[in-house]
Amino acid sequence: MGPSTMSPNCRHTVQIKTTLTEHVPFGRYGVLGSTVQQITILRQAHEGPKLAKLRVQLGRMTTFKVLISFISIAGPLGVGWFFLDSPLSDLLLPKPKLGFDQIIEMASSALSGSHNNFYADYVIQYNYANTEPTKASEELELLLRKLWEVGLQAEVRPGEDSNLLVFVRASRKKSLRRAIYQSRIRDWLHGVRNSEPEDESSAEPQTESERLRIINHMITLPHNVGGAGITPKHGHWKNVLAVFPLHDEEKNREYLADWSKKTFLSEEDLDQIRGKFGESVGFYFAFLQSYFKFLLFPAVFGFSCWLLLGSFSIIYTVVNCLWGVIFIEYWKRQEEDLSCRWQTKGVSVVRSKRREFKPEREVYDQVTGETRGVFPATTRLQRQLLQVPFALVALVALGAIIATCFAIEIFISEVYTGPLKSYLVFIPTILLSALIPTMSGVLVSIATKLNDYENYETQTAYDTALTQKIFVINFITSYFPILLTAFVYIPFASLIVPHLDVFHLTVRPFVSKEKATTAHENFTINPDRLRKQVIYFTVTAQVVGFAMETIVPFLKQRFAREYKEYKKKKYGRVNSGLVSETQKETQHSYDDHEDEVQFLTRVRKEADLDDYNVTDDLREMCIQFGYLALFSPVWPLVPVSFLVNNWVELRSDFFKIIVECKRPTPIRVDTIGPWLDTLGFLSWVGSITSAALVYMFNTSTNGPNGEPSAIKGWALLLTIFFAEHLYLIVRYVVQATIAKFEPHNVRREKTEQYMIRKRYLEATLGARSSDEEEEVTAKDESMELSDLTRKSLEDDTRAWSKHNTVAEERFWMRQKGWRESAQVAASIIESQAKPDMKKQQ
Template identity: 35%
Template sequence: MLPEVDLVITFRVSRKTSLLKRHALEDARKGEEQYGRLMKALSSAGLRAVARRGESLGHLLVFVSCPTEHVHTLIKRERHSDFLSGLPTTPVNLRKDEDEDVPLAPADRIRLVHASITSMPSDGGLGISPDAPEWDLVESVMALHDREFNEHWIHAWTTSRYVSVKQENLREQFGDSVAMYFSFLHSYTKALVFPAALGVLFLLFRLPVLADILHPHRPLLSLRFGTRGSFRVEKQRARYIDGFPWWKHELRMIASLPVILLFAGILVSILTGIFVFEAFVTQLYTGPGHKFIAFSPTVLFVLLVPRLLEVYQAIATRLTAWENHAHQSSHAASLTIKTFALSALVAYMGLALSAFVYVPFGEGIMRMVQVWLFKGSVRADAAADTLNTTAALNATEHTKGIWNVDTSAAGQKLNAARLRDQMFAYTVTNQIVNTFVEIGLPYVLRGVESFRARKANGNGKGDKGKKRVVFEDEKEKGGEEEREFLEQVRKEAALPEYELFGDYSEMVTQFGYVALWSTIWPLAPVMALVNNFFELRSDAFKITVHNRRPIPSRTDTIGPWLDTLSFLTWLAAVINSALVYLFCPRSQNHCNAGTGAAPSTLDKVHQHIISAASASASRDAHAPGEDGGAATRELLVTALLIALAASARALWHASEEVRTTERGEREVKRRFLENIVGAADVVAVADIGVNGRSIDGEEVVLDPEVVPEKPADDLDAAEGLGSFWDHDEGMQEIQRLTKEA
């Protein structure tokens, strides 16, 4: 019978790969002291804990199990805290004649035990967290997958129209945050059905209300999950500096803005330079290797943009930590906004330049680039264009071996399908690549790692060969079943932690493509709908196979992503109205600035750019034709006014269900009070810290039901698992590390 494990603490004695003997001994002594302190803290809190060897020398897996009595204590403490903070603690549909308690979901059990271990002593926890300086050898606190549920989820994909299981079942296994993500993805996918079916005709009418479709769905979920207002009881971060003035926190957040703007400016400059090089310069080069010069913008992008984003991400992480957020939700929201701001620039900058620069003014800009790069040749060509056609051909012939400088053919060098090709690449090709990176690439990487391990074992090198002896010892002590269990735990410990940021970022970015640029390619909603059908399943597969089990957390919102969606919705109204104005057929009277045959403002600006190129080539001080500056200002002002006029959107108001539930909260509290022994216990439990001490450090005397009990010795015997919980390998592994030194 396998042991019932709630959490696994990964503990690494040494974080270094190569050490001197003196350093190894110091690390071993430090590891022994911290490991002993860890086991003592867990035991004194009423938890069962035992260690097993990990995947390498000095790596330990500390298995933690919470007795049922202590779980009831944690439930009672949380309910008391929720009640005092005004949170619903009993399901609103609970009937009074129901005698049986609502069963505790696996995610809630994991969340309660995880919070009791990782939260700060001021919040009633042990403070054992990888972020805490006094626990720097603790790598992570992870939960193990429920393999039976995962297999059921994967098997049900073939028969379910959704993600295989009900929303409530997802919440019971992975917590509120993961359940809300899949609910958001499902709602967003359903919202794509109408624009995918009707195409561009109703696209502009749908965009301003799509975020409002998602907006009311969020509070309904928080009511259904019982997490509305959960931010009031959120635990403090391990690295939060208590007593920090609020105004200093706000000033530090404002101080981050110049850094964001600086990197945004650098990124825009790089992307604009790559755009000009790719859209114009590569089209003019006709010399040796011109077939390969088209790949140079991609090479430049790969070399420059990821490096810049990597540096920015490191700085943004430091800035967010420097801001000293009290709670993890606000910390994550601040980092999310910083990170997604530049990611959105990378995603949408190319399309914006193509839509607002390349397509309407491409021919004029192509001539300007020719003038800028090849002034002498183009000057002769431009002068001959107005005086002598033969001379122009001779000038072009003189340089056609390397560059095409014939300005009369500038328009022929433009790619009329550029915007459509870009949209196809972003909405189809990129999605396929992302799916492979999420699903296929981890298999490839694990295969490479397995090959290297087998090669090292075959040559008698590396730590893997030593691990075989360890496995034989485990087989003698725990049996084959325990050996397989430990091997599975080691595999899960080697997996990366699951981060919701990547999945949310991918979907919000896709929403931006559909909302901002679908007027360019009406099939974008169709491609997004098809992608999301597979995305629902690939994300579920990624969680169950390629990542650790998510640690459940209480939340009543999707965080800063809702504000991001609202902003993109507003921006979509601005951009789409501007695009409609710019690309409106010039033959239609309502698109022209004047009447009949009078040229439009767009035509005036275009002619101004072409005239400026010709004037620069011929060194004429004045461009021929009309006042291009006035036409440019007229175009920009008109487009801006039309865009702002179209950006109004309706505000969401609380639904009747929300108001009804708010009126029922008093009834929820009344029912909850029926389970409380006394008001004094409620206040005492709310102030409890670690080991019966309050936040102020004073001794608190409580009812015996509230104080956590030590795990009884007969519990292991009743479960038949004494051999697993009695045998600890932690100190043995640390002593092995000392011997290896």
């Protein structure tokens, strides 16, 4: 395997665990085209770090972690060329020659973008369709000047549909290093980083996502914090439609081909996702991977219970609830481990303020010494109380639609016996498809306005609050139909169905009044309806959702591009004879350069793609987990369906990111956000619904109309009460047990924190001890015993009387130094010794 191609001015780092037993000259490693910056040898934790400039010299066998950093200065350079013996790109180093036990980490941190993207870091999409040409030119001139002021170079190219594409890159490396250094200083001040960052001249991005994140801050942050202040669709920049990074198609194809062959993603794969798309996407794929692995046990156990025990098994229900608790607590530890590994723990405190935030007053921060705007928590709490009526309105509005369509469906499918029944059963589906999205859109709009009114300071807090409001809508639309079937239709259908004749109105437009007949007397409850409904939501709906999420958007994009090309060709043919020579020359001046055609064509396609929102994928997984926690006792094969679905989801979501969406701007997070609390809430609700379902349907005896028999209200409530309290006890035990197992990266971070403090303490105490030794050596306050005379004692007595000393001070002045104290101790011992011991002496 040959050396990989890299752009000039790239910094590369290789971290290797090695055992060295002899003097190894550094010259053995140096190669052409590279300038070695430093070799950092990290000894075992208790020994601290050492820095070697030219050679590694060890006198005894010790295991080290070696971090080698070097900069390429001679054009394209393979990482493997840095080592003469074997290319590092193969991840193989001959042990006999170099003594490397294993490669811990290998990373290259480029100072510029990918050569596949012409080294462009970001594209700013500017639309001038509804703006006067003069004003548009002035705005664009201001935009370019703002970019130049923060050290970003820009190139403008024509886009499609009255759009301009402004390509941005960090051409001034000094400005990029300064921005990186300032970002790391903020992290250090807020406790995200353990050690103080290196100096500004050597600050370089560790991953591609860090570089893109820093450059995005340079573009979008306000001017007073070092940014250009360009905010898409906001304020002065309403004509800026988007600011997005470009996909690296070559790398994306490699990742997709590699991961499609694997069952599980490795830690290195997750690191690559994080390094490419940022921590928010990395956390989502890590969660999906953990969830997929955890589904293996309930899938096997559920399949066994389905064969041996059937539905509504008490054993399966208990194990399923316990599994849910263990998974949630395990993921909490995984989150902590990943946040330490990716150095994002506590990053939420570094968030910048939202531009829409409206402080009520400004106060002086005694900690930072800065003046900052605040919004009283009590005022926000009063506004947050509006969430209660919002939830009730959502429940009534969506619940009424779902319940009405549900009743219509029951009437047509199980009561109505007239003509066209096979076609009329689709009426409820049509009504749901039309009304639920409309009402959900209205409620989301209300939730957004309510969220704006609550006036959150940071974007993270704003997104969390909005996610919680929208989840109320998702909960109702996802689970309410099954809850209606389980707790309304099956127990009380015999009481409700006779009153459903009102729904004759739904079939009146299609059949005559005489033919619209019903049969109440022959109606019996269909106990299998609940199982079929669960199968639909956990199998059929998952397949439909996959198609709507991945396949349909892909086909729509293909057809839209082909239709656009067709319109261009048709318009060109129609107007080819009507365009003057001057107009042809003008049109030709905007044609792409020959060596840019392929690149600009790809960028224009990316500009038309939708934005990727990781929240949508997390919401999908949490709703899926809810089906498993709430209703899987109805059909124990639910985890089997989800296991297969998530294996596909793991790959289709990555395909969606790289093909159907713009490349997401990297965002640092240390958790999956409010969805972790959502998982806990669903697990708790699942303990209630599962216990109720098992109590109601575990017995095989049904009443004369098919309803479950022997249901006692007090027994149902008692079952729910004990199940919920047992769940809380089990959750506490699981939390206490898992808390005893500390993740590796958390332990490593604590070790680093301890070592930093220890080295600081040793340096401080070492300086003090050396000063004290010099002072003691220069002047020993202890007098020789021979110096103790009557005159010296009289002098001390006179000094005490002059200074008016008190008893406490005189207590410490009676003995002059350690020698006199030793003499006094000896005299006391001698005077109090027993007579027989004196004789022996």
